[in-house]
Structure formats: structure tokens, C-alpha cells
Amino acid sequence: MSINGLSTQKWTQESQPANLEEILSDGSVKCHLSPRNCVIKEGRVGFCKVRANRNGRLVTLNYGKGVHNTQETIETEAVFHFSPGEKILSLGNIGCMLNCGYCHNWKTSQAKYVTDKDVYYYTPEQVIESALRHGIKVLSWTYNDPVVWHEFILDTAKLAKEAGLINLYKSAFFITEEAIDELLPVIDIFSISLKSSSSEYYRKVTTGWIEPVLEGIKKVYHAGKHVEISTLMVTDISDNEDSARTISKWILDELDPSVPLHFVRFHPDYKMANSTRTPIDRLHKAKTIAQEMGLKHVYLGNINDDEATNSYCYQCSSLLVTRYGLNAENVGLDKTGHCLKCGHYNNFITLQKTHSKKPINPKHLNISDYEKKEFHWHGDIVSIHAQVANTTNISNIIFFRRIMENKMHGEWEHISLVPKESYRFIIAKSKPQELGTEFLLPPGISSNLHEVFDRAHFPTEAIEDIGISMNDTTPKIGYKGKQNMYPQLIKMVNNDEN
Structure with missing residues (x-):
């Protein structure tokens, strides 16, 4: 049937x-x-x-049905000016109103590829309960695209606000004004992926059209919401200087120069797996162009160990926030988002920090009872999702720490699980000398690890099932259909623009 x-x-x-x-x-x-x-x-x-x-x-058909909820950081969603380093609970679903040729989450965004094993079931109450139990203040509606999860988001986001939580909407925003009107009362942050400034690009690469996206961005901006814009710079298609200029000009003309803009590195996937990653020098050129045109806060995404991910004061150039991959640390902002050195407001919104949970050192435990797992970073694979499930009827604790050079290790961190709880969380490389991650899993905990190819990618296949990737460019399990879309698009888009 x-x-x-x-x-x-x-x-x-x-x-x-x-x-x-x-x-x-x-x-x-x-x-x-x-x-x-x-x-x-x-x-x-x-x-x-x-x-x-x-x-x-x-x-x-997808109310309460989606991929596994995942603890991440707010930087995962191309949000740099709202509480840097904040933990979020990322919630992705099934289906999409677009069909982008390079989709990093095609196995869930294109519903015909969804399998029952990848679908998890939630009620709004369960989502809120999980966030509160793990000390998370921000729910992020993300991954495939939240537009098609409309009713579940409205119901859950309303409960979230009643519980004092923040709602973040990470979307390509191919949505009607009527639907936006329903979102505005409950969504606090909009991180919007503006795929391109070209209508031809939208039509041929995304199967959508650009006009409603632009109108939607203006609508939420003028409603006073926190807005950040990201653009995926697809190699040889949209990673050119004209794209950077056109998008920057639109933000300056229609929004304002303080709206953060992220130029994001692309990885080959789906129908464009025969492409290559975006050259980093092209991303830097785009950033320079946007800044010279007058944008105040311009960043690069999906790159590590690069100053272009840090935040600097627009007035005095002091370092405000350091970032390495998906890890962030506030080093120069006061509680109201102003520069500690000169007092200039840099368009940051900050949340009051709660006390960190008290560390537990597993050396006092019987380590021989624990299963040990390790994962080592390789190339551009610098983050993983760890999925753990407590199969017992008692609460349990899992431990993890960072493996450093010279046989050094980071401090032990831990996650507590209630009976029968399944939980997924991200670990991302935090400094150049970090080699990987080590886990200690007590009896009754099942686990698997998933390689993450960039911050927008939700992996559905575990390395326990498919092995560790032999390359760091595109996932091991790829799209089995035609792979020749990339050269055709280069020719079509470039011909149209010329």
C-alpha cells in the first residue's frame, strides 16, 4: 500500500x-x-x-514524530549573538517543503527515504520534561526543516514558554505569512538559511522560489525577533563574490547592519556528492566583502580553528567571544551584551547562567564494571553524536572526557539518565591539541556513535553499524540515485547569471 x-x-x-x-x-x-x-x-x-x-x-502525518532529540550548543544553529555557548535541545522531524540538491539531511527531509527505525515519538510534555531535566533553556526546531512540523511546534513551544524556555527556529523559511503569524507569539529566535540571492538558484537547486523567503525574513525582523542569517556557499555555484555582495546589500537595505551574517562551508551530499568542500579562502573573501560593505557581525561556519568564528567589538575590536568549532566562551561581554572594555553594545542577548552541575570523578567507582569507548577526530570530522539508552529500571550515569595530546585528558563530564531514558548529545572538538573523546558506560547502558559532517547534519547511521568513514568529505551511506546534478547545476546557474 x-x-x-x-x-x-x-x-x-x-x-x-x-x-x-x-x-x-x-x-x-x-x-x-x-x-x-x-x-x-x-x-x-x-x-x-x-x-x-x-x-x-x-x-x-508527522505530529510528534521525528529524529532523536539531541543536546547541542546554540552555535550549531548559526546563532552567535544569543547567549554564546548555551546548551540547546535540537528537535528535527520528517519531511520538507523543499528538495535541495545538496541536502545534508535527505534521509529525513525527503520522506520517501524515511525508515521506521529512524523515527522517534514524543509528546509536547515529554520534550519539555527532557529539557528541564537536563538543565536546557533553549528548544531548537531544526534539521530537516521545522516548517512542516507546524502543529507540533506550536503546541510544544507554547508549553515551553510557560515553563520559561526559549524557542529557536532554524529554517530555510519557505513558509506563508499566515503560518508566520501563528509562529510569532511563541518563537523567540529565527536563524534563517537564505540559500542564495538568485531566483534561478532557488528554482533549480532548492525547487522553491526566493520571494516568500525574503518577505518572511523581513516580517520576523520587523516583529522584533532576534534574527541571524546564514548562507551555504556551495562550491562553484554560490561561493562567488557576487553572491556575497548581493546578500550583504539586501541585509543592509531591508534589515540593518547589526544583523549577524554567516557564510557557511558546504560538504558534498545527496545529488551533489560528486562536488568538493568550499575552499576556505572563498569564505574569507565573502566575509571581507560583507564587512567592507558595512555589516557589523560577519562569521564563517563549518570551520574550526579560525578567527573568523570569533566575535570582536565593532567599536574597539576587543575579543568578545572565542569559538572553536561548536564550542564558545564569553571573554569580553558583560551581562547585558556590552563590551567590557569600551562599553559598546554589540547586539548580543545573554541569558543568566545557571550553576554547572557538580562534577563526579569516576575514579571512586569500580571502573572494571564499565564499558570503555573511544572516538578519534579525523580530518573534518570534528564532532559526533553520542546516543545512549538506559535499559534499566534505576537511574544511571555515563561519563566522557576529551583525549588530548601527550596522554593528557580533559576533566570528566557526565550525563544522568532516568530509568528507560534514551538521550543523544553532541561532542565537538574544542582545541587543536584534542585528539578525540573517551566514554565510560555502566552496565545497562546501550550506546552508539554517529559521525557529524557539519553543524547542520543529522546522522542516522551509527559507526557501530557502518564503520568509521574512510574520508571526511561526505557520509559513507550516500544517495543511490543519479549523482550528476552538480556539473549540470554549475552550467545552468552560471549561464543564467551571465
């Missing part, structure tokens, strides 16, 4: 009523969530494959 070409798996069988529905006289429904305004016949699904017509009503 299938629904409009989507093989029926367990996750597709239950549905919930959907917002933004228009009932048509012939039994079809029109969905007003994305600018496609899909008209869906009975028993069929829309472009995203997760909104359907059942019995003449619009329903959502």
Missing part, C-alpha cells in the same frame, strides 16, 4: 488535524502552510509528503 508514491510505514499510519486548511468543493483540500499552497486530493499527500487529505480534511 502507498500514499501518492510514499510507501506506508508505521510512522505514516496515524495523523492529526492540520492548521491552515482550506476545504474545496470537490473533496480536495488546499494547504496554506508553504507558498506551494498544495491542492491535495483524497488519500494523497502534498509536496512535503507529510501533510495529507484524509476524509476530505487536511492532516499532518
